[in-house]
Amino acid sequence: MSNESRHVAPGDPRRRRRTTRVILGATVVAALGASGVYIATADAGEVTVPGALQAEAFTAQSGAKTEKTSDTGGGKNVGWLANGDWLKYQGVTIGGGTLSARIASNNADGGAVEARLGSPAGPLLATFPVAKTGGWQKWTTVTAKAAAAPAGKQNLFLVMKSKSRSDFVNLNYLLLGSGSATPTTPPASPATTTEPPAGTPSATPSSAATSTPPAATPGGWVDVDQAAWDKALAQYNAVASKPVPAGITMVPEFHTDCSVSGETPDDPIVFPNLPGASHLHTFFGPKVTASSTGKDLLAESTTCTAPGDNSAYWAPTLLKNGTPVKMKNFRAYYGAKIKDPATVRPFPPGLVMVQGDPKKQVATPAGTSSQFWCAGSAETGRSADGNWPKCAAGGNLIYQLTFQDCWDGKHVDSPDHKSHMGPSVNGVCKGDFPVAIPSLSLMLGYDSLGGDGLALSSGMASSIHGDFMNAWEPAKIGALVKVCINAGAKCGSTPTFTGG
Numbered sequence: 001m002s003n004e005s006r007h008v009a010p011g012d013p014r015r016r017r018r019t020t021r022v023i024l025g026a027t028v029v030a031a032l033g034a035s036g037v038y039i040a041t042a043d044a045g046e047v048t049v050p051g052a053l054q055a056e057a058f059t060a061q062s063g064a065k066t067e068k069t070s071d072t073g074g075g076k077n078v079g080w081l082a083n084g085d086w087l088k089y090q091g092v093t094i095g096g097g098t099l100s101a102r103i104a105s106n107n108a109d110g111g112a113v114e115a116r117l118g119s120p121a122g123p124l125l126a127t128f129p130v131a132k133t134g135g136w137q138k139w140t141t142v143t144a145k146a147a148a149a150p151a152g153k154q155n156l157f158l159v160m161k162s163k164s165r166s167d168f169v170n171l172n173y174l175l176l177g178s179g180s181a182t183p184t185t186p187p188a189s190p191a192t193t194t195e196p197p198a199g200t201p202s203a204t205p206s207s208a209a210t211s212t213p214p215a216a217t218p219g220g221w222v223d224v225d226q227a228a229w230d231k232a233l234a235q236y237n238a239v240a241s242k243p244v245p246a247g248i249t250m251v252p253e254f255h256t257d258c259s260v261s262g263e264t265p266d267d268p269i270v271f272p273n274l275p276g277a278s279h280l281h282t283f284f285g286p287k288v289t290a291s292s293t294g295k296d297l298l299a300e301s302t303t304c305t306a307p308g309d310n311s312a313y314w315a316p317t318l319l320k321n322g323t324p325v326k327m328k329n330f331r332a333y334y335g336a337k338i339k340d341p342a343t344v345r346p347f348p349p350g351l352v353m354v355q356g357d358p359k360k361q362v363a364t365p366a367g368t369s370s371q372f373w374c375a376g377s378a379e380t381g382r383s384a385d386g387n388w389p390k391c392a393a394g395g396n397l398i399y400q401l402t403f404q405d406c407w408d409g410k411h412v413d414s415p416d417h418k419s420h421m422g423p424s425v426n427g428v429c430k431g432d433f434p435v436a437i438p439s440l441s442l443m444l445g446y447d448s449l450g451g452d453g454l455a456l457s458s459g460m461a462s463s464i465h466g467d468f469m470n471a472w473e474p475a476k477i478g479a480l481v482k483v484c485i486n487a488g489a490k491c492g493s494t495p496t497f498t499g500g
Helices: 226-237 294-298 474-485
Strands: 029-032 037-040 060-062 065-068 076-081 086-093 098-105 111-117 124-130 135-145 153-161 169-176 253-257 260-264 281-284 312-316 318-320 327-335 352-356 373-375 379-382 389-391 396-402 411-413 439-446 454-456 465-469
Touching: 086 169, 098 111, 098 124, 111 169, 124 135, 135 169, 153 169, 226 474, 253 474, 281 327, 312 439, 327 474, 352 396, 373 389, 389 396
Parallel strands: none
Antiparallel strands: 029 037, 060 086, 065 076, 076 169, 086 153, 098 135, 098 169, 111 124, 111 153, 253 327, 260 281, 281 312, 312 465, 318 454, 327 439, 352 465, 373 396, 379 389, 396 439
């Protein structure tokens, strides 16, 4: 039996279910449908360890989940922690230079928990070593020395570091010197769930809680602005179809070309308002910060060519021996994969989507589906690790990332930023995802011939993923959808037919 299936106490086996996300403070653990996506938050009431900062009292997190613990005082511990995951504690006082953490691990690779100030990449306060303790509920206390105890309230981040590709540590509580270690607890927010989330990698079914999703819970389900959506549909319906002349390529499609607008370790969808919390991303379109919203983007200039497209697109940065690789080109295609392109409607205002999994770290040898490939020349071999093609002269490395194209018609975001979207069924958008929207496909062209020394800022080639924040002018995308996609005809970046 693998470590993952033995992560919890006997009698309650379950597989690890992961998603990259930030969940803001609440007081419950709410199962979100069959994918096993969880909102896991503070519930320290049962624990009586004096002066302890309870691990589950975080105000934000990436990759974590809570569970009942058999350790001192009972209550809950935080688990499912892997390399790159982190926990945030707001308003913490560091009372002295001697710090300790209560940990458990059933992973022989071990690792460390870094205590940092201000952000996941902030100044290093101390490092707690992690070694295998013999079980996920076999607890031990490890200590660390801080060079100096900063005065006043701090935002403390615990950042997980390990060579392991899976979970490596559980955390129950910390003792931060002799001062008060109690964080400022934010107001509780309600448990949230709705339709089963789609597409969490390696997920297995679990029982789902049920409740009504809130209108706008940070890190949760966000309802569509119905008035804005109705207005956008009215603009779309007012567009007159055009007859398609002979000789036009009959492919439902239009596109926008964009140049790079920035490279920063930010992600306003997954880590909103947390600058520096992400791995390095390459952005296309308007200038993007950790706090950007769709409304903000509409006021920015853009590097994209399609009139009316102020949307933001981003993906992890490709690195060559640790140095970012320049982009050769970027194109976002909008099309239709469903049977009847006439049923496609424009994106709802405020829609955000994420496709791919930055936590997926598996080999991608030749022949693997959904891998990087060579454009403009033949593949002449593979990198030493087998994960990257080598391209002949005259070509370049490229990747095509395609998003889901069926929308639930209710939400413009979800806890994993994927669950409001889903696939078609036999070429039709129906069931939980009845609204067909344009099939968005990002073509990422790199100024590289591939080969050795390549990695993504998120890790292996398999961790490729992309983010989309809709900021199209509704009238502009409405015309493109009506004239081009609905007619099944090829256009460029305007509602004008092309091809032949």
